[in-house]
Amino acid sequence: MFIGVAPLSRICINTTMPTLDWIGKAAVIDCHRGVPCRVLVEDKALSAGDPQTGNLLVEGDNLEALTALLPAYAGKVKCITIDPPYNTGFAGWAYSDKASSAEWLCMIYPRLRLLREFLREDGFIAVSIDDHELSHLDLVMQEIFGAENRIACAPWKAEPSGGKQKGFVRVGHEYLLLYAKGPALTLAREEKPVVGVSFADRWGAYVKGREYLKWGAHSERNDRPDMWFALTAPDGSEVWPIRNDGRQGRWRIGAQHMSALKTLIDPDWMHWEMRPFAKGVTVDGMDKRWVPYEKVRGASRTFGWGSWLDGVGTNADGTAELKAIFGSKVFDTPKPSSLIRWIIGLCPEKDAIVMDSFAGSGTTGHAVLDANDADGGRRAFILVETKAEIASNVAAIRLRRVINGYTRQSGKSGYVAGTGGGFRYCRLSPP
Numbered sequence: 528m529f530i531g532v533a534p535l536s537r538i539c540i541n542t543t544m545p546t547l548d549w550i551g552k553a554a555v556i557d558c559h560r561g562v563p564c565r566v567l568v569e570d571k572a573l574s575a576g577d578p579q580t581g582n583l584l585v586e587g588d589n590l591e592a593l594t595a596l597l598p599a600y601a602g603k604v605k606c607i608t609i610d611p612p613y614n615t616g617f618a619g620w621a622y623s624d625k626a627s628s629a630e631w632l633c634m635i636y637p638r639l640r641l642l643r644e645f646l647r648e649d650g651f652i653a654v655s656i657d658d659h660e661l662s663h664l665d666l667v668m669q670e671i672f673g674a675e676n677r678i679a680c681a682p683w684k685a686e687p688s689g690g691k692q693k694g695f696v697r698v699g700h701e702y703l704l705l706y707a708k709g710p711a712l713t714l715a716r717e718e719k720p721v722v723g724v725s726f727a728d729r730w731g732a733y734v735k736g737r738e739y740l741k742w743g744a745h746s747e748r749n750d751r752p753d754m755w756f757a758l759t760a761p762d763g764s765e766v767w768p769i770r771n772d773g774r775q776g777r778w779r780i781g782a783q784h785m786s787a788l789k790t791l792i793d794p795d796w797m798h799w800e801m802r803p804f805a806k807g808v809t810v811d812g813m814d815k816r817w818v819p820y821e822k823v824r825g826a827s828r829t830f831g832w833g834s835w836l837d838g839v840g841t842n843a844d845g846t847a848e849l850k851a852i853f854g855s856k857v858f859d860t861p862k863p864s865s866l867i868r869w870i871i872g873l874c875p876e877k878d879a880i881v882m883d884s885f886a887g888s889g890t891t892g893h894a895v896l897d898a899n900d901a902d903g904g905r906r907a908f909i910l911v912e913t914k915a916e917i918a919s920n921v922a923a924i925r926l927r928r929v930i931n932g933y934t935r936q937s938g939k940s941g942y943v944a945g946t947g948g949g950f951r952y953c954r955l956s957p958p
């Protein structure tokens with residue numbers, strides 16, 4: 528059955544999964560398999576630093592470059608981050624400034640098919656996109672990567688001032704569409720410093736955590752009778768989970784929970800405070816009672832990543848970063864390297880291979896170099912950029928300056944020390 532018929536594309540619902548169909552799709556479904564094989568030829572004059580790092584900047588169309596790279600890198604890349612032209616009418620796409628969605632899909636589809644073959648079983652891809660092609664892209668990625676492997680569509684606050692006024696709503700965000708290769712995906716967890724009042728006990732420093740008394744809905748004794756039991760306070764008295772309003776409540780944990788068992792042996796396992804009941808409430812003649820809290824130890828706790836990307840750099844930061852390196856605007860749509868650092872930070876491994884086949888000004892390479900410099904990692908980047916003048920005059924020069932160090936040409940003054948590392952600059956041999 529076909530629904531949502533548009534002039535050039537339509538959503539096809541079959542019994543298993545909706546897929547997107549468009550004019551030209553049949554011709555590109557397997558076209559990545561028929562690309563002539565070429566080899567990479569290094570241009571040493573444009574390479575920089577240590578050639579042994581594994582970093583590559585390839586000048587060429589990514590369908591051909593990826594085909595050349597596949598034999599060596601199939602199944603080896605942990606993280607792919609791409610920022611393809613958004614098809615918004617902005618120059619930057621080798622084919623057309625503003626193509627139909629069908630043409631754009633014909634461009635992206637075989638490239639995504641090919642990119643998937645590079646991913647490790649535990650790898651993932653993050654695609655930057657905005658509202659123009661988001662819905663098409665998401666359907667196509669579901670088809671190629673599997674709906675079950677969709678990690679998130681993370682909105683990224685790209686223009687904090689709210690973006691340019693184009694309609695009734697100023698759109699100030701873009702997206703990162705994240706897909707895993709498959710169920711073996713591994714991602715790092717975000718570490719956040721524990722904030723709160725600090726205390727110390729005989730085991731060392733800790734921060735006061737959550738109260739053990741359950742609050743809000745389902746917080747009465749009858750809701751969970753198994754969580755109504757006495758703990759022992761530091762003064763040896765029995766403490767029952769009595770709510771603020773004097774009614775019988777319940778703990779957040781059961782009597783068999785490790786924290787409860789340990790506290791029954793040693794009250795110091797929890798943090799205790801004598802807290803008043805609500806105004807006018809007394810229980811057994813007392814207007815206050817002992818309340819236990821969890822003790823949180825260690826400098827940081829781990830969380831799953833939040834999908835709302837605010838504070839990871841803006842488009843203006845990307846432009847400022849490039850201007851500081853070159854002194855003038857040499858590329859129109861650079862991403863901030865902090866956004867790519869966020870993506871790289873999802874990789875638990877410090878030796879991950881990170882690929883970007885729409886490299887533009889080389890932000891992904893910059894972010895990888897910075898990440899290695901910061902933590903001593905040995906991540907490697909593989910970048911592909913089709914426009915020779917951007918690859919050689921922008922990305923290669925940027926990366927060389929980041930590696931060797933440079934004096935800021937705009938913004939904050941001062942010298943930025945080199946990250947070290949290096950890369951090989953390659954072109955494709957004739958077919």
Ligand SMILES: C[S@@+](CC[C@H](N)C(=O)[O-])C[C@H]1O[C@@H](n2cnc3c(N)ncnc32)[C@H](O)[C@@H]1O
Nearest residue numbers: 588589610861862885886887888889890912913
């Ligand atoms: C939106 S820009 C990427 C900007 C990049 N994220 C940065 O921070 O500089 C897209 C880039 O992809 C390049 N590109 C477009 N089609 C390509 C293709 N078929 N193969 C390789 N690169 C391509 C464009 O020349 C452009 O530089």
